[in-house]
Amino acid sequence: xxxxxxxxxxxxxxxxxxxxxxEGLFERFENTNGKATKSxxxxxxxxxxxxxxxxxxxIFYPAVKDAVDEEIHDxxxxxxxxxxxxxxxxxxxxxxDEFYDAKVKVLSEMIKHHVKEEEKRDGMFAQAKKGDVDxxxxxEQLANRKAxxxxxFKRTGLPPPETRAMKGAELRRGHPVDxxxxx
Numbered sequence: 001x002x003x004x005x006x007x008x009x010x011x012x013x014x015x016x017x018x019x020x021x022x023e024g025l026f027e028r029f030e031n032t033n034g035k036a037t038k039s040x041x042x043x044x045x046x047x048x049x050x051x052x053x054x055x056x057x058x059i060f061y062p063a064v065k066d067a068v069d070e071e072i073h074d075x076x077x078x079x080x081x082x083x084x085x086x087x088x089x090x091x092x093x094x095x096x097d098e099f100y101d102a103k104v105k106v107l108s109e110m111i112k113h114h115v116k117e118e119e120k121r122d123g124m125f126a127q128a129k130k131g132d133v134d135x136x137x138x139x140e141q142l143a144n145r146k147a148x149x150x151x152x153f154k155r156t157g158l159p160p161p162e163t164r165a166m167k168g169a170e171l172r173r174g175h176p177v178d179x180x181x182x183x
Contacts, residue, residue, distance in 0.1 A: 056076070
């Protein structure tokens with residue numbers, strides 16, 4: 001756990017550490033061929049992302065709202081919700097399903113974009129650092145909630161993702177793509 005002075009945890013260092021963890025898991029997934037191992041890694045990716053998005057949405061984003069541009073703040077919620085759609089698909093599927101690997105790959109690309117937006121020079125983290133927010137106290141809150149959620153999810157399993165910015169519009173499924181037939 002990234003620690004600052006004493007026992008405090010820097011909020012941004014904690015969140016960046018989460019980003020690196022998920023990046024490593026996506027890389028492991030891409031370099032794995034076994035279906036059972038892919039499934040286990042994908043489940044871990046989903047858990048890490050659900051814990052991370054929850055602590056950002058419940059604690060970090062509200063705490064830094066006044067310190068960051070509204071557009072950046074709003075886009076972060078929408079990006080999370082877009083990722084949650086794929087997380088739900090991955091959790092409901094298996095490596096035997098068509099498009100499973102593609103869903104994990106697209107989720108990886110979405111997360112890379114989101115991380116870049118948060119971590120860039122004028123992104124959310126940079127703006128938050130300039131604001132009047134105690135990053136050590138915020139880090140402690142994040143670390144405590146993260147530990148709580150991780151314990152809960154390991155004990156009870158992952159709940160279905162909840163959107164915060166999207167209304168949950170109903171989608172219709174058309175004819176499935178037949179990937180085995182050429183035209």
